[in-house]
Amino acid sequence: MKLTQTFQQVKTASRLLPLMADERRNEVLRAVADAIIYNKVELLEANAKDLAHMERNNPLYDRLQLTEKRLEDIAADMRHVAELPSPLERILLERTLPNGLRLRRVSVPFGVIGIIYEARPNVSFDVFALCFKSSNACVLKGGHDAEESNRAIVGMIRRVLCEQNVDEHVVELLPATHEATAEMLCAVGYIDLCIPRGGKRLIAFVRDNARVPVIETGAGVVHAYFDKCGDTTMGQRIIKNAKTRRVSVCNALDTLIIHQDRLQDLPALVAPLLDNEPPVTLYADERAHAILNCTSEKESPDFDREFMSYAMNIKTVDSLDEALEHISRYGSGHSECIITEDEQAARRFQQEVDAACVYWNAPTSFTDGAQFGLGAEIGISTQKLGPRGPMGLEEMTTYKWIIEGEGQIRES
Numbered sequence: 001m002k003l004t005q006t007f008q009q010v011k012t013a014s015r016l017l018p019l020m021a022d023e024r025r026n027e028v029l030r031a032v033a034d035a036i037i038y039n040k041v042e043l044l045e046a047n048a049k050d051l052a053h054m055e056r057n058n059p060l061y062d063r064l065q066l067t068e069k070r071l072e073d074i075a076a077d078m079r080h081v082a083e084l085p086s087p088l089e090r091i092l093l094e095r096t097l098p099n100g101l102r103l104r105r106v107s108v109p110f111g112v113i114g115i116i117y118e119a120r121p122n123v124s125f126d127v128f129a130l131c132f133k134s135s136n137a138c139v140l141k142g143g144h145d146a147e148e149s150n151r152a153i154v155g156m157i158r159r160v161l162c163e164q165n166v167d168e169h170v171v172e173l174l175p176a177t178h179e180a181t182a183e184m185l186c187a188v189g190y191i192d193l194c195i196p197r198g199g200k201r202l203i204a205f206v207r208d209n210a211r212v213p214v215i216e217t218g219a220g221v222v223h224a225y226f227d228k229c230g231d232t233t234m235g236q237r238i239i240k241n242a243k244t245r246r247v248s249v250c251n252a253l254d255t256l257i258i259h260q261d262r263l264q265d266l267p268a269l270v271a272p273l274l275d276n277e278p279p280v281t282l283y284a285d286e287r288a289h290a291i292l293n294c295t296s297e298k299e300s301p302d303f304d305r306e307f308m309s310y311a312m313n314i315k316t317v318d319s320l321d322e323a324l325e326h327i328s329r330y331g332s333g334h335s336e337c338i339i340t341e342d343e344q345a346a347r348r349f350q351q352e353v354d355a356a357c358v359y360w361n362a363p364t365s366f367t368d369g370a371q372f373g374l375g376a377e378i379g380i381s382t383q384k385l386g387p388r389g390p391m392g393l394e395e396m397t398t399y400k401w402i403i404e405g406e407g408q409i410r411e412s
Contacts, residue, residue, distance in 0.1 A: 003183045006172055007112075007139070007190035013169040014111045014137035020166075022086040025133055029082040032160045033075040036125070039156050040071050046152035047121065050145060054119075059308035062248040064119040064146055074125045081129045081375040087393040088135055102404040107397040109135040110192040114184050115378070116141045116206060117197040121149035126376040128157055128171050133375075134396035137170040139191060141184055143198075144176040185210040195391075197379045199306070215386055217379030220250035220334030221306050222364050225323045225349065227340035228259040232268055234361060235339045240272040242337070242363035243280060248308045250380060251335050251367040255303060255313040257323045263291045263316065270295070273312070284314040303330045320345055324352050331355060333382040335364035356382055356389035 017025075036043070047066040054061050093105040113136045117123045124140055131138040142150040154173040161168045174180040185194065185206060193213050196206040200219045207214055224242055226235050242253035258266055266288060273280035274295055284296035292314075301313035303326070317323045327336055337359035338349040346360040357367045357380075367390065369377025374392025381387045387395035 003174065003180065003187075004190075006174070007187050009169040010112055010137045010139055010172050011190050013167040014109075014135075016167060017132070017135040017137060017170060018088070018109060020135070022088070025135070026082040028161070028164045028166060029078055029129060029132060031164055032128070032157055033078040033082070035156055035160050036071055036075040036078070040068060043071060043149070043152050043156070044068065046148040049148040050119075050121075054145060059248050060119040060145065062246060064121065064149070066121060066149065070122065074122055077370055077376045078125065078129045080370070081133050081393070084133070084375050084393055086133070087397050092399055099408050100406060101408055104402045105399050106402055107394075107399050110396065110398055112137045112139060112191050112193075113378075113396070114139040114141065114187070114191040114194040114212070115197065116181060116184065116194065116202065118143040118199070118202060119145035120197065121146045121153055123197060124150050124153040124157075124173075127378055128154075129376050130378050130391075130393060130396050132170065134393050136396055137172075139172050139174060139184060139187075141174045141181055142176055147176045150176075182209070185212060188212055195379055215379075215381055215391075216383045217381050217391070219306060219332050219382065220252075220380070221254050221304065221330055221332040222251060222334055223255045223257055223327050223331060223336050224253055224364070225257040225317075225320075225327070225336075225338045225340075226259065226262060226265075226269060227320065227323075227338055227342060227345055228261040229342040229345065230259075230262065230339040231341060232265050235265075235269050236272050238337070238339055238361070238363045239269055240276070242365050243273060243312055244276050244310070245363075245365045247310055250306075251364045252308070253312060253364060254305065254307050255301070255315055255330070257315045257317055257326060258288065259320075259323075260287065260316055260318050263287060266291050266314070267295070270314075276310070278310050281311040282314055283311065285316050287316040288314040306332070320348065324349070327353055327355075334380060335359070335367040337362065337364050356380065 090107040091104050096102050113131055115127045127138050158168040188211050191212045194210055195215050196203050197217050203216050282296040283299055283301040289296050333355050335357040336353045336355045338346055340346050350358045369390040369392045372390050374390055377390045379391050381391055
């Protein structure tokens, strides 16, 4: 398989996007949002074909599933992106040198952004919206599980682009094959940035094999620490929301850490999880298991695991220091939270925990570009170089220096 011609077409289309007025881009995005609602039957039928090949108990089933409500939310997010200020041509720094040269550092698009993702067809919409608004073309490489859904989505978007007299190659869907992934990762000169969205294995594969620049996103081993000064009622609400709102997403809770002084409150803290439908399976350490009696599994917790299902670890600690050490060892740099009324403990937690998003008395379920007011998101970056946390419009830009002079020359 040779995709060089496809990459060349996308690269050519990307050069025209920055010439388009922002309001024109917004018109196109609103037209796509309208088309999502108008074509919802077609999109849901395609998604149903993908769902038919996946067991309902698969943790990825919820990520794969589109519903009428989810399509309405996706369309609303796209309209929201259209209303956001343009991230382009912002003056990030401006100065005049002693020799009279005038310098400006100005935000510009990357050019072509490649996205590799698994069973999440909503990503196709989010990536297109953010890339188009920021004048980037995008190359999408979805997984086999969502192949029918992604074809329908990208086909619909390209029809709208043609109707709007926009080059349809500003968005391209690659075949759902390993060969396409390999070509994409080696598309030097065509793809300016690659972003993998998925589990640890996918991210590790992309990092280890890419010849184009990569930003790591996605995998989250997420903790909530219930401190000795935590409020039980608040803790119940936060823990349940962090765990059960959507178990298949990367900000879902994987391990509850509890201070030994509050073990007697553990049954109350997890009661909403056990009453949930379906109930959450608890893998507790020895001390927590003794308090919970028969409501937790005898199996030892696997603290490295990102569950993406109705299951959760429980870890008992003797101090805030031990909680911080546990998170340092097992955390993935995604999202962590502390539940406490002790401001000093909370501030220390926020300062010392090394993660993109650190919460005090709020669930990790808020780690989301739309929740942060960024519109849609292209992923949650867990690395430190470049963007970190939810990647919205601003993170879809780089910058260049604009220098203006009046004939100055360098003397040394």
